[in-house]
Amino acid sequence: MKKKLLTLLLASAMLASTLAGCGDGAGAESSSVQEGESQGSVAEEQQSSGEVTDFTMFITMPGSEINSDNEIAQMIADKWGVKIKETWLTGQTAAEATGTLIASGEYPDYIDSDEMGQLVDAGALIPLDDYIDQYPEFKETWFTEAEWEKFRQPDGHIYWINPFGNTMGESTATTHNDEAFWIQVRVLEWAGYPEINTMDEYFKVLEDYVKANPTMEDGTENIPYTILCEDWRYFCLENAGEFLAGYPNDGSVIVNKETMTIEDYNVSEDTRKYFEKLNEAYNNGLIDTEFATQTYDEYIAKLSTGRVLGMIDQWWDFAYTVNDVFKQQGLDLKGCNYVPLGLTTEEGMENRWHTYDDTVNQASGVAITVDCKDPDKAFKFLVDCAMDQELHDLRFWGVKDVDYSVDENGLYYRTEEQRMECADTSYQASHLCQYSYMPQWSGTSRDGKNANKPEEQTSEFQNGMAEPLVNCFNAYGADNYVDMIGSVVETNGPWFPMYSYSNNFTTDTPGGVAWAKMGEIKHEWLPKLVMSSNFDSTWDEYMAAYNACKPEDFIAEMQEILDTFK
């Protein structure tokens, strides 16, 4: 400790002595600019293919900055002539950040915001239509004509491109990234891999298992089921009704395709049954008593011990952290990994938990601002990102033989060492450069063999699986998580997902006000429903409070949007 203190004092003394230099900020700036220029000139000599343009980009999402001397960023700059400095959201909401940006009137070259409408209103963005037409190949592959139309603003221009959600070739998705009822493979193994299709069956298995095995090997008590309800993460508790009724993840509402009407799943019979079942389970002691008050951190910690047998959640919300811990602690070998179940209210119904289609969210994307130094070059780079496989591989796989290797069949793979290195944050900052909010593909790459992104590569996926998980997949005849949940393959309507509209509702309209109030009421009452000692009367009270929010205003506005697709 003493030594540490000393070094710290020394360090601060050092800082004080260099202070003279920093008081004069302009000096620092000019030196860094010079540095950039000298790098640029080196690149020029090597490539002699034009100058490197430095672009700035602001993204209203939290993210990690890469170092200014990032190696792959430099390679990209050398070859494609563009280097982007990304700045991410910190400590503000996206709306606030966009608001201040507009107020200041100074924009970065690229911007990716959740508040695109505001930026268009402010005249901050340049229309991209002409640029898009200059690259017909890009125009054709990136979106369909109908999809492009969704991006067209009331003034007839397209201002931004969503960089995500495009699958090239055959889908290589192995994980069910969406919502599901999850269950540990050890429970299924113990029960002899039964077919589980309804909530009754699901809770029956959990109950039987916990009766037979009240604790884990090390004596930790098993928790049959928990639900995360913290803040916005309560959606899993909230929207199961739509899935149980066999509808896809439209989010805030159900779309009845036959009648083309919006239905409110909050008041549906399926939802009521769902909560009734949870209530019954809670009163039988099957649900974690602290479910309603746990924070996200606590929830993750709980799952990481392997003691939670089942829960409802979306994969990305828990799996990355939890699976790593399982691996480290050897819990994956004990069958603690979770697999998704596609439950429905009644036996024999189709389930639509998994979204196979590309989800095009027209509400956000990347745009070029009026302050951009060189819009032509900026747009060309957007196209390069989408169309140049070499660039794509460099961004997501890294440098060949450094970050990944190629086997005799031309398949990319990462050695254990490479995998470790790529997971290292300082290596990510100094070497890897994804430009993760520029256009990108999932699915199979243009070579027809490899996945566009390492995490979707079959070999990468299989390498990580423990035996109990493999056994479980085999028992159900599934190759991966997507097979496991077994959703119906179906093309969603052009309106899908409806949540991309409701997320943009503001309190300017009665529907927006109702939507916000409904959320508040549900936050309070849904846990109460689960914990109630008299379900029927609590449900009635909840319905009274819910209807007081005027949900009909919200539904009516959603219907108006749906009607535009008729």
Next chain:
Amino acid sequence: MEKTANMTEVKTTGGTTKKKSKGIKTHYDSKIFTVINSLIMIIFVVVTLYPVLNTVAISFNDGIDAVRGGIYLWPRKFAIKNYETVLAMENLITGAKITVARTVLGTLSALVVNALLAFVVSRKKFIFKSQLSLFWIITMYVNGGMIPVFLLYRNMHLTGTFWVYVIPGMVSAWNMLVIRTYMQGLPDSLEESAQLDGAGYMTVFMKIISPLCKPVYATVALFVAVGQWNSWFDAMLYNRMKTEYTTLQYELMKLLSSVMQQSGSAAAASERGAAAAAITPLTIRAAATVVTILPIICLYPFLQRYFVTGLTIGGVKE
């Protein structure tokens, strides 16, 4: 001038006489008081210290292991990865320099201005005494919101400069009132006799009031310094794209929010397939906290000297 010297002298002698008379008055109940008081202090220290030590322990623990909980005063799986991550930030040195610069400049300027203002409003005969106080008190409770303030700074060409950290926060009504209250507690006779000797207000301020105000100046300096040291919001708001004016805390915040995004917002995570690393928000947060606290704990003994000087002048009883 002479008067002040006299005064301090009197006080010191007062202190020593008391030390001499120590022991004579040690009552039985005084002993009980000491015991109970010590007990209270010990409980206080334990309750206070435990979470701090716990944070330190977590900061030295492996990230994924820490998620399982159950770490108390000692790391279970020792790792310095968290500190490596925190200290590997590219702009750490720039941020540290700027933070030190703004802390030093900001504290000095704020101290001078607040002390002057406090001196003015604590003069009993000053003609606008209550109006000026009210003028500043109101500023504590009203603000125009983020956007108007932003526009003002931009029009004054403060945005995108280092000075946006120093100039706007120079006067703080709160700190001014703290100094004022202390000044009001000083005997009026000091000022009156000096003025009889022909001293102007500035001389009174420099030569008589300020030397006596060391404890409160140290207090306010600490408040301002800590505020400056910890601030990041202004760096983000006004110098977002200017890496050369980044601050230490802003860099830490950036790091934190980027680690958190691993388990963060729906769209981001589902769309980018996160690369999970062995650090988690929990441990990074702890390490960042420790990095933040350490310099201030190192700085504190220097400021504390002034408190202690004050304490020996006025505080030693029996």
Next chain:
Amino acid sequence: MAQEKKKTKSEKNIGKTKITLKEVKRQKSLLIISFFVTVYGLIFYYWPLTGWIMAFQNFKPAKGILGSKFIGLDKFKFLFEDAVFLRVIRNTFCMGALNLITTTITAIAFAVLLNEIRSVIAKKTVQTISYMPHFLSWIIVTGILHDALSSTGIINDLLMRIGAITAPINFFAHPKYFWPIVAFANCWKETGWNAIIYLAAITSINPDLYEAASIDGAGRLQKIFHITLPSIKPTIMILLMMNIGNVLNAGFEVQYLLGNGLVQKVSQTIDIYVLNWGISQNDFALGTAAGIFKSVVSIALIVICNQIAKHTGEERLF
């Protein structure tokens, strides 16, 4: 007593300070300082208040204050017609008052008791430890608190062992525990920090007073109640008054981090309401309207307190 009489006398004198040319000349230096800080204050604190216009507009950042459409009092109507907002005011006010009372008492008690410790080293150590929690971010503090109050946490464990309860209490599921938990969290985090001002004030107490009391045979408790506390009363009163204006700023982070659906009826504060309704929905006007409401209430509270203080002869803010 004698001191107090003297004060009221001299205060009467100030009232009589007339603005004469001679007086203005004499106070030239004070007036110059006042002029500059007032100009500074007008620019940096009062000019941004033009932003309050936003509350009466359907403000869109793209159009600016001049271009946005006026909607009159719509936003205020929305606020006061919303039953949730009225409940939120109650929560904010009650939590703010509870926090103010508890943190003030603990800080004073701590400062006084710390001052009674004779060993300088112990005193220094305890104080250094005491303000450390101030630097822990709320995320860390609430995390620790969640741990301690969980069904297997230390508090339930303790209560079960002494037999006060038979089954663990889920503290965060019951609205009745929420306010005390928040108050405790605030006390824990800020006691040592807030005590710094009181400690500085204690240093200014004339040691002769203690001396005289000792000769009169006063015990230590008596000295605390008859000398220490009355001597720092001005500081206490001023801080109390300043903070009363902040009652409606009861906080955001603690409630946000500790709250959950089950207790949201008592946990939501004005700031959380604004976040839910204003910021997330991009409604700057609503946020500004709530801000204006808070400012008006704060200033009203301050003025009322100041008037009461004036009539009872206590220390005043202005």
